[in-house]
Each structure stands twice: as structure tokens, then as C-alpha cells.
Amino acid sequence: MSTVIFSKATTDEHIDGIVALQQRNLPRNLTADERNVNGFLTVEHSSALLWEMNRPYRHIIALDADEVVGYALVMEKVWKDKIHVLLSMFSEIEKKLRSLKKTDLKYYVMGQICVDNEQRGKGVFRQLYKKLHDQMRAHFDLCITEIDERNQRSVQAHLAVGFKEFHRYTDEQGVNWVIVCFNYT
Incomplete structure (x- = not known):
């Protein structure tokens, strides 16, 4: 039996x-049943990015055994235009922080998390998430990510590890998003 090791x-x-x-784990490579049961990813990243x-x-x-079976991506605000x-x-994050009068909080976005079936x-x-938080909490006040509302497996998994719902919105394509936040302060 192999052991999973966490690293950078x-x-x-x-x-x-x-x-x-x-x-x-992209929707185009999953059946509808797989997406409903196991969740799915929204964004595709290149190796260069x-x-x-x-x-x-x-x-x-x-x-x-040297195979990547899970990952959590770090995305600072500087990448939003990429x-x-x-x-x-x-x-939406910036609008919500302004409405809460919390624009002084430093946040990063957890760009994507995925675990092999x-x-x-x-x-x-x-x-x-524990390893990610250990690395990031000294530098940021908040870890924020968004989840397609249809991906209930991911929504529930994030709430189970301590994230709180921060905001909901519907984008211009009609997709409903749940933004969740982990507060380091």
C-alpha cells in the first residue's frame, strides 16, 4: 500500500x-453522472501559466509513488487578467470587500483544487488545504475561491474544511457561482 506525500x-x-x-476532470472529459457525483473543474491551465x-x-x-494525485493552485490577484x-x-470579490468596508484585507485566490478519484x-x-494554509497564512488575511453552484460535491467539501460562504452571483453566461472564504485573521 502506498503513502500519499504532500509537497510543493x-x-x-x-x-x-x-x-x-x-x-x-474537465467537464468535456466526464459524463454527466460523473460530473454530478464527483464534481468537475471549470478552468483549464497551460503548463506555462x-x-x-x-x-x-x-x-x-x-x-x-511520484504521481500527482491531488493539487491546490495558488493564484494571486496579479493573475486575474490572464x-x-x-x-x-x-x-465580485472586490465589490463585496468594498461593501463590507474591508478593502484593506490581503487575499489570494485558491486557483483550483483537485483530487484523483x-x-x-x-x-x-x-x-x-492544510499545507496551503500553512504556506499562505503569514502573508494573507483570506483565502478565497469560487465554485460552480452545480458542483455540490466541491461546495460541501469546502464548507467541511472551514470555508464560509462569502458571496453568490450569476455571471454573464448565466452560471451561478458560490464564492467561499477561509479567514486567517
Whole structure:
């Protein structure tokens, strides 16, 4: 029986493993039943963009015998213009922070989290977030991410590890989003 090890993404093999796992979990590669039961990813990242996003804070990965079986991506605000589908999320976050008079809070976006089907239900999701929070809490006040409302597996998993609902909105394509937040303060 193998052991899952948690680490930071530092090699081409790590980034390639993230891309491979991501590809397997994009909606176009899943049946409707798989999307409903296991969830799905929304954004597709290139290897080049993942490398750029991997500085100065590293993505967190879960490895089983050198295979990437889970990951949590770090995305600072500077990347908002690189991924068009996320522009509305950043806009909604900023509006919500202004309405709460909390614009002084430093936040980053957890750009995506994914766990291989064979590793689900084994605590990998929770450990990825623990390692991510350990790395980021000294630098930021909040960890924020958004989840397609149809992806209830992900919504529930985030709430179970301590995220709180922060905001909901509907984008210009009619997709309903749940923005969740983990407060480090």
C-alpha cells in the first residue's frame, strides 16, 4: 500500500502531473453522472501559466509513488487578467470587500483544487488545504475561491474544511457561482 506525500510543485513532472489530472476532470472529459457525483473543474491551465503562477508561492501537490494525485493552485490577484473566465469573480470579490468596508484585507485566490478519484474520501482534500494554509497564512488575511453552484460535491467539501460562504452571483453566461472564504485573521 502506498503513502500519499504532500509537497510543493517544483519540477516539470509536478506541473505535467497537475495538467494531466486537470484534463481528466474537465467537464468535456466526464459524463454527466460523473460530473454530478464527483464534481468537475471549470478552468483549464497551460503548463506555462501554471509555472508563472507557481511564484513566489508554490502550488501544493499530493504525490502517490511520484504521481500527482491531488493539487491546490495558488493564484494571486496579479493573475486575474490572464484567465478571462475569472474576471467576474475578481470583480465580485472586490465589490463585496468594498461593501463590507474591508478593502484593506490581503487575499489570494485558491486557483483550483483537485483530487484523483482513487484518493477521494481519504483526507487528501483536507491535507492539501492544510499545507496551503500553512504556506499562505503569514502573508494573507483570506483565502478565497469560487465554485460552480452545480458542483455540490466541491461546495460541501469546502464548507467541511472551514470555508464560509462569502458571496453568490450569476455571471454573464448565466452560471451561478458560490464564492467561499477561509479567514486567517
